[in-house]
Amino acid sequence: MSRIDQLQQMLEEDPHDVFLYYALGMEFLNSDVTKAVIQFEKVLQMDASYVAAYYQLGQIWLQQNNPTKALVLLKQGRQEALKQNNRKAAGEFEEAIFLAED
Numbered sequence: 001m002s003r004i005d006q007l008q009q010m011l012e013e014d015p016h017d018v019f020l021y022y023a024l025g026m027e028f029l030n031s032d033v034t035k036a037v038i039q040f041e042k043v044l045q046m047d048a049s050y051v052a053a054y055y056q057l058g059q060i061w062l063q064q065n066n067p068t069k070a071l072v073l074l075k076q077g078r079q080e081a082l083k084q085n086n087r088k089a090a091g092e093f094e095e096a097i098f099l100a101e102d
Contacts, residue, residue, distance in 0.1 A: 003027050004024065004027050004028070004031075007020055007023055007024045007027060008024065011024070016046075018043055018046045018047045018050060021039050021040075021042045021043045021046065022039070022040070022043050022050065022052065022053060024039045025037075025038075025039030025040040025043065025053070025056060026056070029056070029060075033060060033063075033064070036056070036060065037057065037060055040053045040056050040057045040060075041053075041057070044057075048080070049080055049083075049084065051077055051080050051081050051084065051086060051089050052089075054073050054074065054076055054077025054080065054093075055074070055077050055089075055092065055093065055096070057070075057073045058070045058071075058073040058074035058077060058093075058096060058100075059096070061073065062096075062100055067100050067101075070100050071097065071100050071101065074093050074096050074097045074100060075093075075097060077089075077093050078090050078093035078094060078097065081093055
């Protein structure tokens with residue numbers, strides 16, 4: 001059984017586990033970016049404070065040559081990180097924003 005299959009089975013048992021959707025999105029990054037986007041968006045629908053999902057989505061949109069969409073997500077993630085007083089994550093967002101705007 002693949003990791004994706006395992007995560008999907010776990011989600012059937014606990015469809016409210018936000019981390020499982022995030023983990024599934026991370027797994028899909030290697031094989032199907034569209035499915036990864038769906039998972040990360042689901043994470044943010046369930047928990048708008050899940051900072052890592054903003055970062056992953058921002059990176060995907062940068063790779064997909066959509067810097068406008070990427071910047072929106074990266075800036076939202078930075079704001080959420082600052083709200084949580086997560087300086088390390090906020091710094092990572094600032095670096096990604098700087099590179100995206102360049």
